[in-house]
């Protein structure tokens with residue numbers, strides 16, 4: 001295999017980080033890898049906000065958890081009885097004050113798309129994967145934090161990160177040095193091919 005394939009197969013989501021800081025040069029290199037991802041019509045609509053301040057990350061984690069729990073409670077009310085357990089598990093986990101949705105990672109990067117893009121989700125997601133793979137190639141772990149998605153609806157967060165309110169939060173990624181070295185990649189099933197018309 002070549003280095004790119006090794007990288008794709010070796011990466012995994014990291015949920016425990018050391019306190020070792022990642023240099024700003026490396027953070028910029030990772031973001032640059034995101035900018036080099038394919039994007040619809042090459043509008044280059046993405047904006048990146050970086051948060052390394054520990055108090056701010058804690059505040060963002062707490063705000064996200066509260067909003068997520070609120071939404072899950074509403075969704076649970078509408079859910080079929082056999083689906084309620086799914087919500088209960090998440091509500092329970094996110095209600096714990098000690099649970100940090102960012103897993104103590106030293107860096108949080110929020111990826112926003114400007115309204116110019118016709119394909120904001122695709123553009124932001126491709127950038128996110130480029131960034132996670134670039135990080136992995138540098139020995140830096142990462143995880144996409146969907147639990148932080150409520151931050152995309154908090155005007156104060158847009159304001160303090162200098163993001164115009166018409167932009168959309170697409171991805172929240174954390175980065176840092178993994179606590180455990182040489183973690184095995186998360187298992188995958190074989191590809192499910194529905195058809196191969198020859």
Ligand SMILES: Cc1cc2nc3c(=O)[nH]c(=O)nc-3n(C[C@H](O)[C@H](O)[C@H](O)COP(=O)(O)O)c2cc1C
Pocket residue numbers: 011012013014015143144145146147148185186
């Ligand atoms: C859109 C999206 C949202 C995710 N949100 C979270 C999250 O909030 N917390 C978390 O621990 N992992 C999150 N993940 C990571 C997935 O759980 C992980 O990618 C999946 O279990 C496969 O594992 P791997 O990345 O190690 O291959 C998210 C991944 C994606 C793509």
